[in-house]
Structures are given as C-alpha cells and as structure tokens.
Amino acid sequence: MKSLRAVPLLLLVAACSGGGSSSSSGEQAEDPVVVDYPIAFVRRQLNKDDEGALEQDNQYQPQDFFPGAELILKDRATASAAETVITAEIFTGDYDVKDLNTSADGQRLVFAMRAPELENVDDDEQPTWNIWLYDLETKELKRVIQSDLIAEEGQDVAPAFLPDGRIVFSSSRQRRARALLLDDNKPQFSALTDDQDEPAFVLHVMEADGSDIRQISFNQSHDLNPTVLNNGRILFNRWDNAAGVDRLSLYTIKPDGSDLSFHYGYHSQETGTENSLATFSRPREMPDGRLLVNLRSPSGVSYGGDLVAIDGINYSEAYSEAGGEGDLVGQASIAFAEVTTDGTLSPHGTFSTAWPFYDGTSRLLVSWSECRIVEEETELLRPCPETLGEEEEPVLADPLYGLWIYDYVAGTQLPIIVAEEGEMISEGVTLEPRTEPAYIPDPIPGIDVDGDLVQESVGILDIRSVYDFDGEDIAGIETLADPAMTTADERPARFLRIVKAVAIPDDDTLDFDGSAFGRNRSQGMREILGYTPIQPDGSVRVKIPADTPFAISVIDAEGKRVFEQHNNWLQLRPGEVRSCVGCHTSESEVAHGRVDMELESAWSGSPTSAAPFVNTEPALLAEMGETMAQLLARIVGEAGLKGDIHFSDVWTDPAVRVKDTDISLAYADLLTEIPAPLACLDNWGSSCRSVIHYEQHIQPIWELPRQVVDNAGTVISDNTCTACHSPVDAAGATRVPAAQLDLTASASSVNDAWFTSYAELLVDSPILDLVGGILTPRLRQETDNQGNPVFETDEDGNLILDANGNPIPVMIVVTTSSVMAETAVESAFFPIFSTGGAHTGLLNPAELRLIAEWLDIGAQYYNDPFAAPAD
Incomplete structure (x- = not known):
C-alpha cells in the first residue's frame, strides 16, 4: 500500500x-x-x-x-x-x-x-x-x-x-x-x-x-x-x-x-x-x-x-x-x-x-x-x-x-x-503550454446552414426509419414501403409526436400545489409541439422549434404511443439538420447519435435514381439512397409539425390499388374545450402547442351530455358518462357507480386537490358496497404469505380476543385496479370504446385521441404550472 x-x-x-x-x-x-x-x-x-x-x-x-x-x-x-x-x-x-x-x-x-x-x-x-x-x-x-x-x-x-x-x-x-x-x-x-x-x-x-x-x-x-x-x-x-x-x-x-x-x-x-x-x-x-x-x-x-x-x-x-x-x-x-x-x-x-x-x-x-x-x-x-x-x-x-x-x-x-x-x-x-484544440467555427446562415430555417428559428429532425432498431430491420422495411404489399392500416408506426418539456419555476417565482403534477411527479409537465406522419418506409423529416428540449414518440393511427417513452431530451439549433438512422430501446447500449460509432442503416433507401419507389406515384422520382421523407422534402418542401393527427395517402400508385383512407383526428371535432389556441388550428406554427389540463380538457368529456331523444324531445337513453358512473342516480338515490368507476368532479378522498374521476381512473380504488344506504368500502381479512388469516396481536405477539373470547381478524380494504395504465396502448380503458366493446361509439375519435395523448405524456393534472392553483 x-x-x-x-x-x-x-x-x-x-x-x-x-x-x-x-x-x-x-x-x-x-x-x-x-x-x-x-x-x-x-x-x-x-x-x-x-x-x-x-x-x-x-x-x-x-x-x-x-x-x-x-x-x-x-x-x-x-x-x-x-x-x-x-x-x-x-x-x-x-x-x-x-x-x-x-x-x-x-x-x-x-x-x-x-x-x-x-x-x-x-x-x-x-x-x-x-x-x-x-x-x-x-x-x-x-x-x-x-x-x-x-x-x-x-x-x-x-x-x-x-x-x-x-x-x-x-x-x-x-x-x-x-x-x-x-x-x-x-x-x-x-x-x-x-x-x-x-x-x-x-x-x-x-x-x-x-x-x-x-x-x-x-x-x-x-x-x-x-x-x-x-x-x-x-x-x-x-x-x-x-x-x-x-x-x-x-x-x-x-x-x-x-x-x-x-x-x-x-x-x-x-x-x-x-x-x-x-x-x-x-x-x-x-x-x-x-x-x-x-x-x-x-x-x-x-x-x-x-x-x-x-x-x-x-x-x-x-x-x-x-x-x-x-x-x-x-x-x-x-x-x-x-x-x-x-x-x-x-x-x-x-x-x-x-x-x-x-x-x-x-x-x-x-x-x-x-x-x-x-x-x-x-x-x-x-x-x-x-x-x-x-x-x-x-x-x-x-x-x-x-x-x-x-x-x-x-x-x-x-x-x-x-x-x-x-x-x-x-x-x-x-500553467504550461499545450496543443491548442482544433477550432470549429460557428455555422454561417445561408452558407453552412439554411438561412430560412435560421430566420424561422427551427431545425430539422431527419430519421431514416423508425423500424431500424440498432441497425436491425424489425418490421421488413422494404415490404412496408411497397403499397402493393402493405396497406397503411397494416403499418404499426403512423405518426411521430414531438413533446416539449415545460419549465418549472421555483417557489419564489410561483408557489403552486405539487398535486398539479398528478399521479407521477417524475414525469414533470409536458406540452405537445405537434405531429408529423411517418412515411411508409418509417422515415421522418420535419421542422422542429430550435433551442427547445424535446422528446419523440412513435404512435399508431389512433394516437397511441406504440414504442417505449423517449427519456432523453434532444435539441436543435436554428438551421441545424440532425440525422439519425433509427430507434432504440432504453436497454440498448449502441452509441446513438454518435456519428463515429453509428451502425450502418438497416434501410438503404431508394435503390436507384430518377425512379419512383416500388408501386408508388410515378411522379415522385427518388434519388439513390433517399428515404421517402427526404424525397418529399426535396420535391414538396420541408414539412412542419401539425396540431392534428392527419394522414393522406400520397404514395400509392392508383394503377396498383386504391389509395388508403385518410385519417383525421382533429381538435376541431371536439365538443369540449380545445387544448390549443384556436388561431393555431388552421395555421400551426412553431409557437403553437397543445397544453392539456385534466379539469379543463378531460373532465368535460365525462360530463358532456350524450342523450338520445325522440322526435318529441323525450330522452330515450342517456349515455352521458356521469349518468352511470356516479354515486347518485337521476332520482338522487345513492348507488354504487357503474363498474365501480366514479367519473364525477367531486373532491377525491385520495387527494382533495383532484377530482374523484382522476383518482378513480389512475389510482387503485376501494371497491364499494351499498350498506344501509351508505357506500362502504368492501373489507376482507388479511392473510400472510402462506395464505393464512391474520389476527390482531399485542406487542408480545399474543392474540387479542374480543368480548366473546374470539381472535379479532385484521381487515383490509379490497381495491380494484385503475382503469388506465401507464400508456394508452396498454390501458383497459380504450378497448371498451372500440368495435365490439361495451361503449362502442360513445366517444368520438377526437375525444379518444385527446385522452390517449394526455395519458401517454404522463397523465398530469396540469401541464402548465401557471394554470395550477396556488399552494
């Protein structure tokens, strides 16, 4: 030593x-x-x-x-x-x-x-x-x-x-x-x-x-x-x-x-x-x-x-x-x-x-x-x-x-x-002399970087294929890119969601209640900067606001995230074009984003120049090695983010088959408050974003009247969510909410800063029984690891007996699992509204899209600290 x-x-x-x-x-x-x-x-x-x-x-x-x-x-x-x-x-x-x-x-x-x-x-x-x-x-x-x-x-x-x-x-x-x-x-x-x-x-x-x-x-x-x-x-x-x-x-x-x-x-x-x-x-x-x-x-x-x-x-x-x-x-x-x-x-x-x-x-x-x-x-x-x-x-x-x-x-x-x-x-x-490091000059707008992008204060994210995982083609990119072999509905990845971190102030700037973060404070607060379609080959090329910490999510045709959450903040400087070959899981140890260690792309792009991709529109002529997104950027111009989830088939050659059906999940189709400025709906720019608050944007969905009336104005059926999912019926009598799910805006017993509906959807809740006209949590006797019943004991471990000399059982509340999981695609909530589900058609696609994106970004109660109540 x-x-x-x-x-x-x-x-x-x-x-x-x-x-x-x-x-x-x-x-x-x-x-x-x-x-x-x-x-x-x-x-x-x-x-x-x-x-x-x-x-x-x-x-x-x-x-x-x-x-x-x-x-x-x-x-x-x-x-x-x-x-x-x-x-x-x-x-x-x-x-x-x-x-x-x-x-x-x-x-x-x-x-x-x-x-x-x-x-x-x-x-x-x-x-x-x-x-x-x-x-x-x-x-x-x-x-x-x-x-x-x-x-x-x-x-x-x-x-x-x-x-x-x-x-x-x-x-x-x-x-x-x-x-x-x-x-x-x-x-x-x-x-x-x-x-x-x-x-x-x-x-x-x-x-x-x-x-x-x-x-x-x-x-x-x-x-x-x-x-x-x-x-x-x-x-x-x-x-x-x-x-x-x-x-x-x-x-x-x-x-x-x-x-x-x-x-x-x-x-x-x-x-x-x-x-x-x-x-x-x-x-x-x-x-x-x-x-x-x-x-x-x-x-x-x-x-x-x-x-x-x-x-x-x-x-x-x-x-x-x-x-x-x-x-x-x-x-x-x-x-x-x-x-x-x-x-x-x-x-x-x-x-x-x-x-x-x-x-x-x-x-x-x-x-x-x-x-x-x-x-x-x-x-x-x-x-x-x-x-x-x-x-x-x-x-x-x-x-x-x-x-x-x-x-x-x-x-x-x-x-x-x-x-x-x-x-x-x-x-x-x-303080000794050493070799001076190499000098990297700042890029000059109009020479080293696109001056228009600098002026717009955006950069470009260019992904070769989201189906490339660590250099491996996980989905058959060539097949997915061929409209004759794969329809749009058969492609798992349909859109890219860009999510922005929300700056959280200290208490001296704003003292707001921590319950505003919702069930998981580690998710922080998030804003959605927008969406862009993923092309058939999995490629993406889109303008993103510069100088903004952002993360990406791959979502399906219903607006649900299908790959795991991206937990690293990316950034682009004005005019910067950032290219990556594909995606990776959180367990991947490949040096993503490090050019000198980047794996060879699993997707080689267009095999030739001056020719379209196989079975695509003849007018869309690709250059060798180009992705579909790069081709569109070159011919149509650089794409920007959109607030709505919108797809239109620009690729399928009509001579091969009928073009795929459009997708439009638009905020304008909501009958409740829209989580974005109205001025942005028709002109979504780099300053636009979706900011979703539970009380303001999700709770109104449960309370929106959904009544069916006849020609005389008589209510035939009431499909308003809270008509069934509430502890009181139309006559004012106490009842067990349908499916043990209370979607009312009463104060939650879990956290009185939340609506009951929020806690019921996201937190395991007691199963209630109507006992003597009072809603009472269901109890059962606790058991140990071997399944044996547990009884009350004193500090010495001796059984405590009741007045009749019997052991006193230890009772615990029986709970039901929350309806919503960590992500929309894993949640039991959405299948209920799909074809064949118990509530098919009761929520429209725009409402389901809003709920899905809110859940995927963290299910926060508020996504703006300045909108949250003071502490």
Whole structure:
C-alpha cells in the first residue's frame, strides 16, 4: 500500500507549506523533480455542520457554497516554490473558489468564485457564482462579466477556454430559455431540474470580456464540467433525469450548440467499488487521447474517488457486453494501488481532482488524501491498516487532501503541498503550454446552414426509419414501403409526436400545489409541439422549434404511443439538420447519435435514381439512397409539425390499388374545450402547442351530455358518462357507480386537490358496497404469505380476543385496479370504446385521441404550472 509512510521523511519536511496564505520569498531548495511550470491550486477549509460532521459534496448541486477557500499561485511545481494568494485582495471574509482551468498557452487562468455570504439577507439576494480571469503576465485578476446586473443573472461555474478565446461555462442563467418563456406569456425564470430541486445548470458561451452570452445546451437537468477536446468539441457531464432515469454520463457538443451527442457511460453508472453507483466527474482529455475522470460517488463526505482513464475513442460503454457483462474494456483505474469509491476504507486513499502534465510524461498533478482512521481507544489518527478483522468497524478520519505529483506508470508520488488538519487542497492545475484544440467555427446562415430555417428559428429532425432498431430491420422495411404489399392500416408506426418539456419555476417565482403534477411527479409537465406522419418506409423529416428540449414518440393511427417513452431530451439549433438512422430501446447500449460509432442503416433507401419507389406515384422520382421523407422534402418542401393527427395517402400508385383512407383526428371535432389556441388550428406554427389540463380538457368529456331523444324531445337513453358512473342516480338515490368507476368532479378522498374521476381512473380504488344506504368500502381479512388469516396481536405477539373470547381478524380494504395504465396502448380503458366493446361509439375519435395523448405524456393534472392553483 502506498501512503505517507512510504514517502521519505525529507520530502515530507520539504513539502510542508504551513498552510500560510501570504507570499513567501527566498531561495528555492533543489527538489528531486524540478518542474518549471507555475501551478495554481485551491486551499480550503473542511466545511462542517453544526454537529461537526462534514458537509456533503454533492455533484448534483453545483451552486453549493463552501466558504473558506483561497486561490494560490506557485511559480514552479515544487514544494519550496513561493506562494501568492491571488484572490486575497478581492474579498474580505470567507469566499469560495473552484473549477480551475487554463488557456492552451498557459498564460491565463479561469475559475469560478463566489463572494462571502451576506448577513440577514435572503438566499435569492446572496452573491452568485461568477467567472474570473487571471493573466499570468500582467498579474491582472478580474471578473469576466463586468456588469453587476448581468453577473448576478445566474450562477456561473466550470469555465473553460475555447480555441478562439471565448469561454464556455455552465450556468443557471438559462439565457435563451428564459427569453423563450416570454413567447409563452410567462415571466422569465430559470427552470428547475427534472427533479424540481434546484435551477438547471446548462452550457453557455461568452466572449473573454463577458459580452455576447449565448446558451448552447437545453437540458432539463444539469450540463456540467465542460472541457474542450483536441478535436474542438466540448465534452461535458449531462444529467439525464427525465422521468427519473437518473444518469450522469458524458456528452459532446459543438461550440455553437449543434450536434449534441452522447459520448460515454450512459449504461455504465454502476462501475464503482462492488458495482456501486459512481459518476465520471471532472472529465479532461489526456495527452494520449484518453479521458481522465474522477470516478466517485455522486454525493458523500469523502470528497474524492478513483483515478480512471476512459477509452472514449473506441468505446461508449464500460463493458464488452450489454448489461454490465463481459470484460471491463472502456475504462480502467490508473491508480497504482486499490482505491474504493463507495465510502469504505480505501487502501490507497482517494483522489479529489487530477490534472495531466503535458510534457510527454505519465505524471498528473493530483489532490490526494491518505486513508486514515480514528483509533478507538486513544482517538488518535493513524493510517488505515492493510487488512481488517471481521469484527472491526473502523471510524474513518477526515480526509487530508494535499497536492502531489503522481506518476501512474512509474508508480511514484511526490508531495507539493501537504495540507494541515481541517483543510484540504481541493484542486490544482499547471500553467504550461499545450496543443491548442482544433477550432470549429460557428455555422454561417445561408452558407453552412439554411438561412430560412435560421430566420424561422427551427431545425430539422431527419430519421431514416423508425423500424431500424440498432441497425436491425424489425418490421421488413422494404415490404412496408411497397403499397402493393402493405396497406397503411397494416403499418404499426403512423405518426411521430414531438413533446416539449415545460419549465418549472421555483417557489419564489410561483408557489403552486405539487398535486398539479398528478399521479407521477417524475414525469414533470409536458406540452405537445405537434405531429408529423411517418412515411411508409418509417422515415421522418420535419421542422422542429430550435433551442427547445424535446422528446419523440412513435404512435399508431389512433394516437397511441406504440414504442417505449423517449427519456432523453434532444435539441436543435436554428438551421441545424440532425440525422439519425433509427430507434432504440432504453436497454440498448449502441452509441446513438454518435456519428463515429453509428451502425450502418438497416434501410438503404431508394435503390436507384430518377425512379419512383416500388408501386408508388410515378411522379415522385427518388434519388439513390433517399428515404421517402427526404424525397418529399426535396420535391414538396420541408414539412412542419401539425396540431392534428392527419394522414393522406400520397404514395400509392392508383394503377396498383386504391389509395388508403385518410385519417383525421382533429381538435376541431371536439365538443369540449380545445387544448390549443384556436388561431393555431388552421395555421400551426412553431409557437403553437397543445397544453392539456385534466379539469379543463378531460373532465368535460365525462360530463358532456350524450342523450338520445325522440322526435318529441323525450330522452330515450342517456349515455352521458356521469349518468352511470356516479354515486347518485337521476332520482338522487345513492348507488354504487357503474363498474365501480366514479367519473364525477367531486373532491377525491385520495387527494382533495383532484377530482374523484382522476383518482378513480389512475389510482387503485376501494371497491364499494351499498350498506344501509351508505357506500362502504368492501373489507376482507388479511392473510400472510402462506395464505393464512391474520389476527390482531399485542406487542408480545399474543392474540387479542374480543368480548366473546374470539381472535379479532385484521381487515383490509379490497381495491380494484385503475382503469388506465401507464400508456394508452396498454390501458383497459380504450378497448371498451372500440368495435365490439361495451361503449362502442360513445366517444368520438377526437375525444379518444385527446385522452390517449394526455395519458401517454404522463397523465398530469396540469401541464402548465401557471394554470395550477396556488399552494
């Protein structure tokens, strides 16, 4: 085991800095390794709560403030080099510093810093994290954004230099997203993450003088720790958390925000010690092209983890086989002794951060802490033992992170700074020159991208075939594309639904009741941007509003989703054309969207040029390799989304067979309130969307009069839903609702903020019996796992007897399963209204379409927080 005990005493003495915060001078002692580059590092106090326990270092909370830090510069990477606290003159009091980064020429240092906390001031009026810049030559330290007003618009962290001198950083300011809220007639605010816990941090780019701030990523949760790869792309941590999937993996993006691509680790989250959950923190490209990450628990008090190198060039996941099976090929620890990441005793200690030297060696500048325990009898600190007895439960001591030169090939580590008890060196960087990454210029409208699309603020999604699953044709695309062999009714995928995430404000902006999310808060709120037909070959090409986090769903002819829900937010920049070959399941470990690892398409498109697809309209002449959607875009023009589900057969050659029947599931056919602006029905544009609320749009369907009357006006039958599905009949007498389903608008006993009908449709409900004129929940005696009846017992386990000396049975309420499942296609509700069902024809197709899409997007009670009641 490597530890402080293995380091020569002379080096330990030479490395001690004494924890001072002022400059030192004098001749530097000769060190065993002379590194003629300046280094910068952060020295900070260990933050503890009122009970003396270490505060958690949570990667999902980048805005956390840990006062008591300072930024120090050494003119050489040696223990004896002079120290200068370069932030000493900026603030008085305890401030915080983090996220150090350097320019490729080694002359500039960029970092995040937050001013001390203000007394007797609310949280929303406290100072924010800002980006600061230090010039090594001029020794000038300045905040990048000079205006106090603009600097305080959001929390800005994790900066990195782009090759053209601009700065990419992660911020809660959400500049473009906030501006778009005005188009929705909402106030500007920074939306919360998918778990509605804190504002989402997303990527922004600005000039080195703080001007021209532009948002380039549009996730609903955090995009963190950007770093620029040698190829010019930005690598970062993306938190995918739609519908509670909870993945913090690596993505890349171009500096203008286009070509967002998954890069590594979406299915490799459990690669920590004993397959524990671990994240790829603080990624950075090494000189050999591998990615250096700190593999650590997402939250905890160890502040560190293992040094891991990722081969992101050849692998997108950790294991050679799906599901975490096979060999660990995508990543490997480069620590030269065992490091644990699950908070247990770690023989080789733990690493907080690591920064590679760019001098052709295998050395790293690391923040490292030895593993130490508190001796039970003496309460003294000592290094962790090599082994533990079965009964031993050691108490881990506080970490003591110092700054070290760590050679992962030679297996040596040399101290630069040894921290004092109660403090740590949390990160360090070298200010040495390195190769400048490639420069990727922003696209020029009218030259690199379609100027009309930029002006319209839309991009294009181009899917080769939704029947292509991981390069496999799952449905016989060639057959589906031939109208002579397949009718439209025989094709499983008919339309693509585009769903937009709804920005959720914090309580200071809007305090609304959490019941507004409905049965499943993790689904958030959703708006439907529109629909587009899927062509016979499964292809889609459609314009989608730019700068909007969206997800896609494949639906059938009735408006029901037929493939699983898409739980990753996509984005398009203005003018961007995003192509993908097909679809995948959530278990798929193919690197979808990553061009260098994309599988060959299962659909080759048109086999020739200047000829139609087989048995299609002769005038529709394809180019070789073109999909049907691409052909239509070329001849007819780029298609836009529509609010209605509409299909018209443009493909079948009338000489082969009769064209397929049109489909029209239109909001205009609703007899209740339409969930979209009336002006959008005839002219569905990029600002149009469907916003469905249960009380406003679904409940009226149950209450809509559906009476059959004769010529004299006498009611022959009443098919109004609530005429049967209510606890009171027409005469006012109490009854059991038909099919044990109450569709009235009374307050639910499950949640009084919901209508009874909502809970009855979506939550398992008690079966009711009419007992003595009163609706009473049906009871039965509880049984154990073996089916034996259960009786009441006292705290000693003895039976409790009634007045007659008999055991008292434990009774439980008998429930009936909810009528509606997670998706429309799985729900027992819809077959009742289909041909041969008990309620055939009682709801029209437009009503069934509205109910289906509402259910598929999450069955929220409200889909606009500003429409929900106040808390």
